[in-house]
Amino acid sequence: MSAAYFVTGTDTEIGKTTIAAGLLHAARIAGRSTAAAKPVASGCQLTAEGLRNDDALALLAQCSLPLRYDEVNPLAFAPAIAPHLAARESGVSLDVPALQNAVQVILDKGADFTLVEGAGGWRVPLGGIATLADLARALNLPVILVVGVRLGCINHAVLSAEAILADGLPLAGWVANVVDPNVARLDDNLATLTERLPAPCIGQVPFLPWIAPQQVAQHLDLSRLML
Template sequence: MAKTYFVTGTDTDAGKTVVSCGLLEAARQKQLQTIALKPVSAGCEMTPEGLCNGDAMNLMEAMTLELPYAQVNPVAFQPPIAPHIAAKEEGRRTTVDWLAGICRGALMRKHDLSLIEGAGGWKVPLNNREMLSGLALEMNTPVILVVGMKLGCLNHALLTAEAIVRDGARLAGWVANQVAPDMNHYEENIQTLKDSLPAPCLGVVPWLETLDNRAVAEHLDIEPML
């Protein structure tokens, strides 16, 4: 039976896509068929094919199955701002139900593991009454939390984990991602997270000068996901 997870982060630029691509690579190395979706993106470039988001493109390269871009990233906004603000500026409205339908359609392809990557952190508004996190709740998908390791990450991680559980989702695991080459008491922060977060640590990704899916995958353990 296929396993599907919603990937969220402690903040924007926590490394959701880096970790997601690493998880997809680790699955590929186990000969698993994978799908990755980025339902909503903000910060896109205009191409001859239309707006394209770099994170969505990276996910498409990392997954083993091929899907059209419109299925991977159905809602794309050009400015790198909160999705509900970008939608309001463009006179568009996106709902959780509509996104869930798109995602379910894409996930009908036979596969082993799929990731649905959120935008920003857990509490990102989708419209004036719904959060993007509602997609994970609507689809009943467990959540993987990517913790961007920097000053303040303990507060961000614990509050996010608390919100995930309070909202009714299951925190299935978390990954520490070192977003800067130097962090004071890095190991102590990692240990505090291991002691405090109510889910298994799926890996600790160190600072990498060159981002490479295989290098990231070396630091991840996907067995608890399977």
């Protein structure tokens, strides 16, 4: 049975791609075929093959289906700024229907486990008044929330969960990703998140000085995902 999810985070730089790659790896070692999409990415590097984004490449490396880079990341921008600003500077419109069509190409591959990773948090702007939340709604995918565990994460996590549910999408699960090795009262923070987030915790990933998908996967449990 195939399953697809939209991956969002409580903020930028909280390890969405780290967790997404770990989830894909966990699916692969469980014998499931995998695919992924990073529909829009900024902060890309110019290579001989064109603009390439490290996050998109990390996802592509965990896809068992033979996908092209431009399928995984159809819109790539060089400036390391908000995607809508990078697109504006490049003269490109971030149109939800166009992004939906691009992602649908990946979904139609029919992998057992597919992830669509957003950029930043739930309300990251696209063109006009649209946000990445509108893309998730258009795709009608259940959501996995990556919580960057550091000071202030409880508020960010609860607000994000409320926004996801208010937009009519199910919160299939969340992951606690410890991004601050010195965060105070870690166990208490994790307990509070578990009490207040209306979805199962599918993993608690400790601060890892060396990060690899196979390491992250050891701390994740796909069987806890709803839907």
